[in-house]
Amino acid sequence: MASSKELEIENFNEWFNDIIYKAELADIRYNIKGLVVFRPWSVFSMSKMFQMYEAILNNTGHQQVMLPTLIPEENFLKEQEHVEGFTPEVFWVTEHGTEKFEEKYALRPTSETAFYFMFKYWLSSYKDLPIKTYQRANVFRYETKATKPFLRSREFYWYEAHNLFETFEDSYQQVLQDMEITEDMLHQEFGVPFIFFKRPQWDKFAGAIDTFGADTILPNGKLLQLPSTHLLGQTFTKSFDVKYKNANEEEQYPFGTCYGPCISRIYGGMISIHGDKLGIRMPFSLAPTQIIIVPLYFVGEDIEVIEQTCLSIAEDLDKLGYRVKIDDHKEKKPKERFEVHETKGVPLRIEIGPKDVKANTVTIYRRDLNLKENLETPDLFDKVDDIAEEYTQNIREQADTAFLSKIVSVDTYDELKEQLLEKKVARVTFCSIEMDGKPCADEIKADTSGAEIRGIRMDLEEKPAEEDVCIVCGRKAKQFVYVGNKSY
Amino acid sequence: MASSKELEIENFNEWFNDIIYKAELADIRYNIKGLVVFRPWSVFSMSKMFQMYEAILNNTGHQQVMLPTLIPEENFLKEQEHVEGFTPEVFWVTEHGTEKFEEKYALRPTSETAFYFMFKYWLSSYKDLPIKTYQRANVFRYETKATKPFLRSREFYWYEAHNLFETFEDSYQQVLQDMEITEDMLHQEFGVPFIFFKRPQWDKFAGAIDTFGADTILPNGKLLQLPSTHLLGQTFTKSFDVKYKNANEEEQYPFGTCYGPCISRIYGGMISIHGDKLGIRMPFSLAPTQIIIVPLYFVGEDIEVIEQTCLSIAEDLDKLGYRVKIDDHKEKKPKERFEVHETKGVPLRIEIGPKDVKANTVTIYRRDLNLKENLETPDLFDKVDDIAEEYTQNIREQADTAFLSKIVSVDTYDELKEQLLEKKVARVTFCSIEMDGKPCADEIKADTSGAEIRGIRMDLEEKPAEEDVCIVCGRKAKQFVYVGNKSY
Numbered sequence: 018m019a020s021s022k023e024l025e026i027e028n029f030n031e032w033f034n035d036i037i038y039k040a041e042l043a044d045i046r047y048n049i050k051g052l053v054v055f056r057p058w059s060v061f062s063m064s065k066m067f068q069m070y071e072a073i074l075n076n077t078g079h080q081q082v083m084l085p086t087l088i089p090e091e092n093f094l095k096e097q098e099h100v101e102g103f104t105p106e107v108f109w110v111t112e113h114g115t116e117k118f119e120e121k122y123a124l125r126p127t128s129e130t131a132f133y134f135m136f137k138y139w140l141s142s143y144k145d146l147p148i149k150t151y152q153r154a155n156v157f158r159y160e161t162k163a164t165k166p167f168l169r170s171r172e173f174y175w176y177e178a179h180n181l182f183e184t185f186e187d188s189y190q191q192v193l194q195d196m197e198i199t200e201d202m203l204h205q206e207f208g209v210p211f212i213f214f215k216r217p218q219w220d221k222f223a224g225a226i227d228t229f230g231a232d233t234i235l236p237n238g239k240l241l242q243l244p245s246t247h248l249l250g251q252t253f254t255k256s257f258d259v260k261y262k263n264a265n266e267e268e269q270y271p272f273g274t275c276y277g278p279c280i281s282r283i284y285g286g287m288i289s290i291h292g293d294k295l296g297i298r299m300p301f302s303l304a305p306t307q308i309i310i311v312p313l314y315f316v317g318e319d320i321e322v323i324e325q326t327c328l329s330i331a332e333d334l335d336k337l338g339y340r341v342k343i344d345d346h347k348e349k350k351p352k353e354r355f356e357v358h359e360t361k362g363v364p365l366r367i368e369i370g371p372k373d374v375k376a377n378t379v380t381i382y383r384r385d386l387n388l389k390e391n392l393e394t395p396d397l398f399d400k401v402d403d404i405a406e407e408y409t410q411n412i413r414e415q416a417d418t419a420f421l422s423k424i425v426s427v428d429t430y431d432e433l434k435e436q437l438l439e440k441k442v443a444r445v446t447f448c449s450i451e452m453d454g455k456p457c458a459d460e461i462k463a464d465t466s467g468a469e470i471r472g473i474r475m476d477l478e479e480k481p482a483e484e485d486v487c488i489v490c491g492r493k494a495k496q497f498v499y500v501g502n503k504s505y
Numbered sequence: 506m507a508s509s510k511e512l513e514i515e516n517f518n519e520w521f522n523d524i525i526y527k528a529e530l531a532d533i534r535y536n537i538k539g540l541v542v543f544r545p546w547s548v549f550s551m552s553k554m555f556q557m558y559e560a561i562l563n564n565t566g567h568q569q570v571m572l573p574t575l576i577p578e579e580n581f582l583k584e585q586e587h588v589e590g591f592t593p594e595v596f597w598v599t600e601h602g603t604e605k606f607e608e609k610y611a612l613r614p615t616s617e618t619a620f621y622f623m624f625k626y627w628l629s630s631y632k633d634l635p636i637k638t639y640q641r642a643n644v645f646r647y648e649t650k651a652t653k654p655f656l657r658s659r660e661f662y663w664y665e666a667h668n669l670f671e672t673f674e675d676s677y678q679q680v681l682q683d684m685e686i687t688e689d690m691l692h693q694e695f696g697v698p699f700i701f702f703k704r705p706q707w708d709k710f711a712g713a714i715d716t717f718g719a720d721t722i723l724p725n726g727k728l729l730q731l732p733s734t735h736l737l738g739q740t741f742t743k744s745f746d747v748k749y750k751n752a753n754e755e756e757q758y759p760f761g762t763c764y765g766p767c768i769s770r771i772y773g774g775m776i777s778i779h780g781d782k783l784g785i786r787m788p789f790s791l792a793p794t795q796i797i798i799v800p801l802y803f804v805g806e807d808i809e810v811i812e813q814t815c816l817s818i819a820e821d822l823d824k825l826g827y828r829v830k831i832d833d834h835k836e837k838k839p840k841e842r843f844e845v846h847e848t849k850g851v852p853l854r855i856e857i858g859p860k861d862v863k864a865n866t867v868t869i870y871r872r873d874l875n876l877k878e879n880l881e882t883p884d885l886f887d888k889v890d891d892i893a894e895e896y897t898q899n900i901r902e903q904a905d906t907a908f909l910s911k912i913v914s915v916d917t918y919d920e921l922k923e924q925l926l927e928k929k930v931a932r933v934t935f936c937s938i939e940m941d942g943k944p945c946a947d948e949i950k951a952d953t954s955g956a957e958i959r960g961i962r963m964d965l966e967e968k969p970a971e972e973d974v975c976i977v978c979g980r981k982a983k984q985f986v987y988v989g990n991k992s993y
Contacts, residue, residue, distance in 0.1 A: 047619070048579070060570055061569060109601065113594075121600070
């Protein structure tokens with residue numbers, strides 16, 4: 018068996034483009050550029066991810082709603098920063114049948130301008146607050162950059178939560194809760210490590226006071242933004258005249274937040290993080306087929322006995338609640354059949370051949386550790402339970418190790434440039450993530466292949482020493498920031 | 506307590522328009538006409554319905570995919586009947602940002618022209634068949650008729666299954682399976698009675714050989730079409746050049762079917778069928794809150810003991826897996842608080858007042874039977890289990906009874922006109938649901954307030970006697986058909 022080092026992906030782009038087809042995840046042959054067809058193997062897992070996310074949003078006091086996909090242009094024009102941020106990317110509906118509409122309608126690129134339009138009807142008193150809502154939605158952005166299935170397509174699939182609070186402090190607490198939800202889902206459930214960064218002021222969501230983004234690191238060393246959460250302050254409540262009366266009957270504007278976990282993108286990040294040269298891997302709970310049983314036939318052997326044994330084991334595993342299938346492609350060689358399931362990331366394979374039937378044994382292959390083992394058949398069921406139990410933790414720990422190995426601390430500007438060439442994400446001392454730090458950020462960008470300041474980390478407090486200076490300008494360093502190349 | 510007769514809805518339209526707001530199901534104040542905002546109370550149930558439908562589609566061998574919302578005009582033009590049927594209703598995307606697209610893109614009104622475009626890539630050999638796929642989708646139709654939340658809006662939410670088979674017989678078996686799925690979901694799970702009709706040839710889905718539609722009957726006697734399933738024959742496979750090689754290496758066009766359960770519309774039908782003057786009702790499993798506990802406070806009584814009792818009962822019920830809430834609106838009168846939950850269709854209410862606390866009793870109110878009962882507290886939990894068990898069956902049986910009472914058999918044309926005025930659905934002997942029967946259908950339509958032939962029923966064989974003649978033209982009757990007024 019190859020070691021985990023030998024299995025590491027070398028050319029990520031090539032690997033990703035190949036795996037989409039080999040593992041039957043998506044199809045880019047649809048006849049509109051940038052719009053992708055997602056196939057059953059990925060959709061099964063994404064549907065589970067949607068359900069898990071829905072449960073946690075409900076459990077944290079969010080209520081699900083469904084708003085229209087179309088947003089009138091007039092709503093869009095209400096928030097100037099938002100307009101500038103999103104208008105270039107909007108798909109516009111202008112006709113129905115053979116007639117023109119009097120007004121243009123946007124396909125939602127995000128739904129603030131629909132939610133806030135409704136909030137004014139739903140909010141009147143402080144007793145109505147907090148309002149915590151979310152919807153499952155497909156959103157549309159006409160990206161001018163290169164598209165990539167899952168990671169960046171012109172239609173994508175997410176939950177978007179839109180919340181209102183009485184005080185700024187309450188809204189900040191929500192942002193912290195969004196980070197916890199992200200940890201529970203992405204890291205614990207999906208095994209995807211990330212750091213939540215407070216973004217620099219020049220890299221915010223259009224209309225936000227502060228943006229917090231969760232970045233993971235792809236096998237090519239590039240940062241991929243996964244969910245982000247935003248402090249919107251009173252920007253949208255003022256633009257849309259959303260207000261309430263407080264206990265003293267005074268009119269107030271509430272404070273908003275929004276949080277956008279994009280399931281199709283998280284899936285793309287997840288398979289990239291856990292993937293290797295053999296194919297994709299995914300948490301045990303998300304695998305469409307969790308256990309594949311492969312009967313091994315040889316000339317002259319009794320096929321029926323082998324098939325019967327496979328069937329009986331499959332039935333027992335099915336009764337235990339596992340998603341199990343038998344691979345009955347007799348026409349294919351064992352190696353060929355093994356590869357299909359390794360490529361698709363089936364967590365566990367059970368091989369049963371003529372020797373096994375005689376000896377009452379089975380051979381198992383586990384995809385988390387890339388390990389084969391021969392077992393007495395009666396021991397199989399406890400072993401499967403054990404693997405199911407620890408599988409996700411194993412791939413999460415591997416991902417965590419790889420993630421940490423991609424981050425380095427550097428002290429000098431030259432070292433920074435070197436490490437970025439080595440595809441690392443670098444921690445450096447930096448002057449400021451307020452607007453006065455932008456010239457230094459621009460300098461880094463210009464001196465490297467476009468590396469960006471991703472912000473200051475939110476999961477732990479990192480304070481520079483009194484004497485630390487900005488790695489670029491030499492001014493006193495206010496914080497540590499992380500610098501890396503962004504992907505998608 | 507009012508009897509079930511006294512609770513019957515008198516003016517359905519008015520009731521429906523009111524209940525949307527009173528039960529906080531939807532909001533029509535969004536600023537695009539015909540596009541509705543769905544609120545948490547309905548969305549919670551619809552999300553459950555989606556999950557239940559997804560499970561049954563998976564269990565019947567369907568695989569979930571996700572196709573783009575946009576469909577190029579060129580795909581649309583490939584199937585002429587389909588074009589004529591749907592083009593007048595299409596929303597067109599023509600611009601992005603400030604630029605015009607070279608081609609127009611339709612917001613899918615249904616997705617045959619996207620699925621069949623992809624099927625040609627996915628199908629090559631008879632070994633690939635059957636292909637059974639479905640997607641969860643929002644679809645768009647610019648209806649020129651009056652819109653109504655849930656029942657007819659310009660954006661709606663459904664599953665659409667698109668399947669391919671080697672033989673016509675296989676495709677017909679699929680249509681029968683779609684009817685079984687509809688029975689399992691709509692009738693058994695959601696308590697909604699219906700009849701599956703084979704539609705007359707003049708009332709088919711654009712591009713179908715035969716259309717089968719499930720009709721329920723609203724409280725106003727009008728028929729509401731719920732899921733429909735269609736035999737597409739080789740119409741779309743030929744238009745889109747979808748073919749495969751059979752075992753003899755000969756090229757063949759497969760036979761298609763499609764099935765479209767629309768969750769938002771089923772929800773609308775469901776609350777209408779189960780609704781009464783008090784408000785909506787829904788199956789126990791779909792209720793966002795299944796049990797509401799209402800503490801009853803009176804001046805001078807010990808509020809804390811009552812609250813503690815409510816909390817302890819709520820915790821126990823929560824542990825048993827029920828969705829339970831406490832109504833702590835102390836400022837409102839009991840009657841007012843009761844009404845809110847009756848309007849929203851909370852299946853079970855538990856009232857606890859000072860006398861109850863002393864006597865260790867509770868009063869329960871069950872919405873299925875509109876019945877109050879006083880119980881010893883220790884008996885409560887078994888009672889709740891019993892109600893949870895039988896609740897859906899009770900409302901289903903009530904709906905079945907109401908449904909049957911709205912159908913009559915008539916023998917003469919005059920009687921038909923009379924019964925239609927009485928808001929009944931009438932069974933009559935009829936010449937033909939092939940195109941030669943259309944003049945008779947047109948005559949009925951003209952002589953009544955637009956009543957239509959809904960087709961021949963699929964759940965049982967009804968054969969006219971040798972001497973029976975068409976109620977309109979007097980020709981020999983080939984079948985019994987059902988006639989009624991269509992709503993939405």
